[in-house]
Structures are given as structure tokens and as C-alpha cells.
Amino acid sequence: DTAVSQTPKYLVTQMGNDKSIKCEQNLGHDTMYWYKQDSKKFLKIMFSYNNKELIINETVPNRFSPKSPDKAHLNLHINSLELGDSAVYFCASSPRAGSGGFTDTQYFGPGTRLTVL
Amino acid sequence: ILNVEQSPQSLHVQEGDSTNFTCSFPSSNFYALHWYRWETAKSPEALFVMTLNGDEKKKGRISATLNTKEGYSYLYIKGSQPEDSATYLCALHTGGFKTIFGAGTRLFVKA
Numbered sequence: 001d002t003a004v005s006q007t008p009k010y011l012v013t014q015m016g017n018d019k020s021i022k023c024e025q026n027l028g029h030d031t032m033y034w035y036k037q038d039s040k041k042f043l044k045i046m047f048s049y050n051n052k053e054l055i056i057n058e059t060v061p062n063r064f065s066p067k068s069p070d071k072a073h074l075n076l077h078i079n080s081l082e083l084g085d086s087a088v089y090f091c092a093s094s095p096r097a098g099s100g101g102f103t104d105t106q107y108f109g110p111g112t113r114l115t116v117l
Numbered sequence: 118i119l120n121v122e123q124s125p126q127s128l129h130v131q132e133g134d135s136t137n138f139t140c141s142f143p144s145s146n147f148y149a150l151h152w153y154r155w156e157t158a159k160s161p162e163a164l165f166v167m168t169l170n171g172d173e174k175k176k177g178r179i180s181a182t183l184n185t186k187e188g189y190s191y192l193y194i195k196g197s198q199p200e201d202s203a204t205y206l207c208a209l210h211t212g213g214f215k216t217i218f219g220a221g222t223r224l225f226v227k228a
Contacts, residue, residue: 105163
């Protein structure tokens with residue numbers, strides 16, 4: 001069974017479109033994350049939710065909106081896609097957030113490669 | 118702004134060579150240091166989590182050490198094999214909600 005799954009794996013779309021990426025974890029973790037792998041291969045945190053509550057909201061364009069319907073799911077919706085949004089987006093989860101979870105490993109999904117034409 | 122630096126950016130070694138690389142972090146904000154292994158076309162997977170100054174962890178031919186006073190961790194691979202080829206990421210947990218990842222060291226092991 002896949003621990004952290006993302007769909008779709010590849011997404012090719014035109015500039016200006018709106019798209020969503022879905023993430024699900026079956027590990028029973030409280031905390032989920034979205035990362036963007038930038039052009040220099042850095043993993044940059046975008047958002048994090050703990051028990052459906054937003055706890056990290058980095059400086060990303062407000063065209064990006066996360067939604068967590070329950071603690072096993074964290075979806076990422078992107079409006080008005082731009083060329084610069086092309087990247088690989090990784091979802092991750094960990095048991096706990098903050099100082100209570102500093103030894104907790106993050107479990108990553110397989111990534112979604114978004115290409116905006 | 119907290120920065121986690123890894124060096125070198127990339128490393129090419131021959132099969133059988135032993136190698137090591139460095140993760141540097143600000144020592145004032147330390148809770149834990151995580152190492153991940155990231156193979157191409159896969160997702161990062163955990164190797165070690167280290168919390169105490171002087172910690173040493175080992176998994177097979179891979180080991181890591183931690184110096185929280187001076188803010189660095191070393192990852193060692195003994196007798197590198199082609200299957201060790203991957204990007205090795207370190208990540209600093211500062212006690213807040215965010216884990217700060219380094220850019221990684223990309224290891225290429227030639228048979």
C-alpha cells in the first residue's frame with residue numbers, strides 16, 4: 001500500500017488554466033505538507049496543515065490555495081497557471097507538527113511534475 | 118533567514134571508494150537534524166534523525182555524525198556502490214513548524 005500518494009503524476013496544461021493536485025496519506029499522520037522543487041532542486045515549503053488547520057503559509061502567490069478536507073488529504077489548487085509554476089510538487093506527511101515532532105520523519109509522495117505551456 | 122548548506126553540490130566517485138559530505142546549519146536554532154536519501158525519479162526517504170551533540174548513527178555502509186556546537190553533520194559512505202547514487206539531503210528542525218532542507222549533495226558512483 002502506498003503511504004503517501006499524489007495524483008496526477010504528470011500534469012501538462014496551458015497558461016491561464018486552473019488545476020488541482022491531490023494528496024492522500026494512509027499513515028494516520030496529523031501533519032501534511034506541500035513542497036515545490038525549484039529550478040535549483042531545492043525543496044521549498046509552501047504550506048502545511050496539522051489536523052486540518054493551516055500552520056505554515058509561506059510567501060507564495062495567492063493563486064495557490066491548499067485545502068484539507070480531513071487530516072488524510074491535502075489538495076493544492078492553482079488558479080491562472082503561469083509558466084513559472086512549472087516544477088515538481090511534493091506532498092509529505094509526518095506524525096506531528098512543531099516542537100513535539102522534531103524527531104519525526106517526513107514521508108514523501110512520488111511528486112507531481114507540472115508543466116505549463 | 119535560516120540557511121542549511123550542503124557541500125559539495127555533487128560528487129563523482131568510483132565503485133569501492135569511501136566518501137563523505139557535509140551539512141552546515143546555524144547551531145543556535147537546533148532541535149534535530151534529518152538525513153534523507155533521494156534517488157532519481159523517486160521521493161526522499163529517511164536515513165537518520167540526530168538530536169544530540171556527538172550523535173553517531175549507522176545504517177549498513179552509511180553513517181553520520183553530528184556536532185551541534187559548531188553546527189555541522191557529516192555523512193559517510195564506505196565502499197560506495199552504484200546503487201548509492203542519489204541525492205543526499207539534510208534537513209534542520211528548529212522546533213517550529215518548518216523543516217529547512219539543504220539543496221543536497223548529488224552522488225554519482227561509477228562501476
